[in-house]
Amino acid sequence: MKLTLTLALAFTAAATAAPTRPAITAVSHLAVYSADMAKSDAFYTAKLGAVKGADPENPAGVRYYFNPRQFVEVLPLPAGTPEKLRMAHAAYITADAEAMRAYLKANRIKVPSKLTTGKDGSKWFEVADPENNTVQFIEQPKTLPDVPVNPLSGHIIHVGMITHDQALMDKFYRGLxxxxxxWAGGMHPGHNTWISQQVPDGRDWMEYMLVEGKExxxxxxxxxxxxxxxxxxxxLGVGNMEKTVTLLAGGERISEKSDGPKxxxxxxxxxxxYDPDGTRAEFMEFHAVIKPCCTPFTAPDPEN
Known part of the structure; x- marks a missing residue:
């Protein structure tokens, strides 16, 4: 009787144990809005060299792949979208989308009742972070698209977004x-406004772009x-900036608006x-060539 009770209690404890967080391994994509899909197509294909593909998440959208796992998703600008908004969501690769959904739900984050499954077999869901940015977690399909090597870059190493309250956002991104x-830094010494944090199970990162104001x-x-x-x-990570800019300039691929190298x-x-709607595509070398300002790096750099 005692053994039976012990086993029952153990089973109950295991059944009610809080879900654990599955791996978050990399940036998946940034989804952006476009007021002119044809102009966006020219930018992402002809200038950045991405491979155009169908969008399993949205039939009106287009994916521009930089490798089989990472892409920029371009969506038609919906009617009624706030005038200056061009970022739809940021997405991260997880090993198990359903386990991630259960984990967030157990931690009192509002999640959808079930996953969405794309035509390619990918599974995903979206939540709102503390500042109401849409964040997507995607479990990739077993069969990935065939994407040739991009001579410019084959790796999205980070995404950045406007952020108001670092402490509040840290509770979600770092704490949960x-x-x-x-790394953290900014334009003025002692005032860090670019706060970078790597995904927990990889080397890609997301960057708070801190702003001030009443909002x-x-x-x-x-x-x-x-x-x-x-x-x-x-x-987009690159191994050698001189070769990258030379390739862009030699192919007359530099966008109408650009700045650097620096x-x-x-x-x-x-x-x-910059794409036709102003979203910045930043080419960045994987490793620093001089001592960084403001703070040292506290985690390994991404690799090619």
């Missing part, structure tokens, strides 16, 4: 999801769309181009 610090979420009212596009961005505050070479 397990993201870990990578608690979204794009500040007095911020131009061009500035919002600088902050809500994605970055060494950023983190000590890495970078070069920026």
């Amino acid at each position: 999801l397990g993201f870990r610090g990578y 608690k979420t979204g794009i500040p009212a007095d911020m131009p769309q061009a500035t919002a596009g600088v902050l809500n961005h994605f970055a 060494i950023g505050a983190d000590g890495k070479w970078q070069f920026n181009m």
Whole structure:
């Protein structure tokens, strides 16, 4: 009788144990809105060299692949979208989407009642982070698309987004999801406004682009769309910036608006181009070439 009771209690405890967080291994994609899909197509294919593909998440959208696992998703700008908003969501690869959904639900995050499954077999769901940004967790399909090597870059190493309250966001990204610090800096010494944290089970990262003002979420009212596009961005890792810019210039592929190349505050070479709606595509070398400003790196760099 005692043994039976002990086993029953053990079974009950196991059944009610809090779910554990599955692995979050990499950036999957950034989804952006486009006011002119044809112009966006020219930018992502002809200038960035991405491979165009159908969008299993949205039949009206297009995926632009940089490798079989990572892409930029371009969606037609919906009617009624706030004038300056061009970022739809940021997405991260998880080993088990259903386990991630259960984990977040157990931690009192509002989640959908079930996963969505795409035509390619991928599974995903979306939640809102503390500042109401849409965050997607995607379990990739068993069969990935055939994507040839991109001579410019085959790796999205980070995504960045406008952020108002670092402490509040840290509770979600670092506390609940397990993201870990990578580097922090800014334009002015002693005032860090670019806060980077790597995914917990990989080396890609997401970057808070801290802004000040009365707003608690979204794009500040007095911020131009061009500035919002600088902050809500994605970055492509490159091994050698000189070769990258030479390839772009030699092929007449530099966008109408661009800046750099330059060494950023983190000590890495970078070069920026902008899609037709102002979203920044940042080319960045994987490793710093000089000592970084502001703080040291606290985690290993991504690799090619």
